[in-house]
Amino acid sequence: MSLQEVLQQRISSAQSLLQQAQDLCGGGRVEGGESCWGGCGPSCASCGGCRVKGGGEGVSPAQQQPDAPDGHRGVSAERGGVVALLHVFRYTDSEGDPRSLQVDVVSDGGLTWVKAVGRKAEALHSIWQGGGQYGEKSIISQARDFLSASQQQEVQYKHPHVVFAFYNGVSHAMAQQLGVMGVSVRGDIVAVNAMMGEEIEGEGVGEEPEGEGEGEEPDEDGEEEPPSPIVAVNAMMEEGEEQPVEEGEGPNGGRSLVKGRGRVKGRSLMRTPPPPGVLARLSFPAQRLPLSCLRVNLDITTLISCVSSLSHGGCFFSFREGVLTEQAAQERLSPVLPQLRAFMEGKQLFACSAAVTDFRLILETLGGPGEKQRGEQLLRSLTLMEDQPSQRSLNLTLSHKVTQRSVSIFGTGDSLRAVTMTANGRFVRAAANQGVRYNVFMHQPRALTEGKEWRATPI
Template structure:
């Protein structure tokens, strides 16, 4: 995306008929991209950038600029100037421009469709060219956290809004407005702070040293030299944004959630077939020092020798109530009866004595997922039952998780490497020394 913007700006640079100035940069998308890069480096626990999310009633995906806090926070980067945003919010924008309150509602509604560990992601708006106090208060009233330099509404902006209100009042005398029923109206969203929108507050002019002025003359007066000067010496980030928001509040919020919110603690897990096999397999319980003739088993044994799966998996399961649905149990027992060795069968009986068996009961959103090569009915039942229980599904089936995400369904999962039952295969395998 950045390369596409830069390619366009390079065409301006190389065009003898066009005089390049700082406004060409400021009117491009580079300001937004600069904010995305800054947020990606400074927000805690970033896992995705410019990530699309679907939601019911919207044909196009909502693109979240930065997904932080391991998925628990959605960050929207706003690089437009505060006064321009305030005018749009007050209804003085160009036709088709949507104010931030409506965009905020989209974010909040979409986040409810994509819970992380059954919690709706928190929405954070990061302003890179300031935000007015009334607009910040309005967004916070909706439940959105805000970072960025806060400023008052300047006199010019307030005058434009006041003149528009006077004109609107004259035009609407004797008529009733039909917009009162619009649930996206500014009055409904921000009734407590709306009155501040129209109050002119004189502010001293403040000059920001974010970047060079477009009228600054380079050493050479030739047009090409001026272009080279701008492209070479302009610090893009500082020239495109006037303030850098702090993301410290996101780290503090995550700490509070982890330490004090009981709802954020994972206390239930749903074991699928792959996790049941991994827990009882011989290869994860000391039987990894074999050179198996089967390529897949040899690879799993090699991986297990380098990095054992079981210690991390047991640590995650410790203190949690374990569930297994009937379909997962039946298929696991069928595989165990066919391929399992004596030690694996004994470990399986011990494991199953400590889990709670539940009937198949997949959630509605799982049942509605279309069948495909990677979204099979068996996986829908197992993952869907965990979804209905609000239990994190422990699995090695990452292909189903990815396929479900492409369908707009995000499951709460704990992924681990895949392991097979190997005890019976040890008879024909070559033993290795413990040093290998």
């Protein structure tokens, strides 16, 4: 391939990457989208494409490599349900020290963490075997950090699934080790050197897969760990079409790989040969949609939104109060009640004493006749609970954003392992800043307006 062709390929790759990043961060709907966009720009500029028309003069050999921007491909829009890019999670390591971890892509509503790996398979394997620089972590060590952090985070009381996406390949032995640990692998499984045959048979240099080997101690209750599921690497796809090979679930939904013969019931699975040096291609695991938590805790803002005249057809007014006029406009554009009902459908609904007491007081003071009637009907449909905030909620430092009432409401939902429905984003963010992340369903607020309609202007 000529230099001109290589550089043209670089330009096309960079432009595609920039477009994907722009699509993700468009409208600010994905947290970290702007950071992704800013990081892709230098990759595009460094590819040497700006000097293609001049014949490629002054373009370094490194800039001629067609895969230089691959480290940023992991933050592209190829996965569904992306909610954050380059997000930093905080966790505590095994020694109790605070640590932080950057996740390239948080997708599937928060249930999948994707790490994009752009280094070549040979370099990754060398580091794993001890050939890296002092203090340089191997992918296996990084995987342990990801698994440790994911076990300290919850999305609807489920721990995130970890995926490592290798855009320049990964050795078979490393992919196998990651699968045993519970990390799903995406990318090409490649042969990196002459020792791969030994490694595939389980005699490779480096860290031994956990849970394998002789003389292994049984667990505390006297039972050995069950063997990790296996998948054949020779289950390949049609030429030019990437398909996931058959997978088994590991401890974290991961997959494990061993050498296979490429035949099932007497027929070959390798209909066409893979590219030279590629043993198998693994696509992303199936999208893991958040499993619905069947318990829902309603806070005061949600109780009010459920009975507000605004959400029951009274949004065609211009009120004297600017905030009410704004909420009415929001309701006309995006009605909140259908969203709330859809989320609550088929679930057990709870409300704690702190929420119910203040809701009744607000309803009695500001509510109109229709709002009061709907309020009593709503309370009869709920399971009323005494305040029982979780211990981590009680440990929060109180402030003008973190009030005792909010601690009681959100903390009770936390104790019940229920998702708290709320429009109180101030408290959710303030609690997160103190290290307490609640499982919440956020929605727009709606105020009680029936008593103010008489002096509002119909529209």
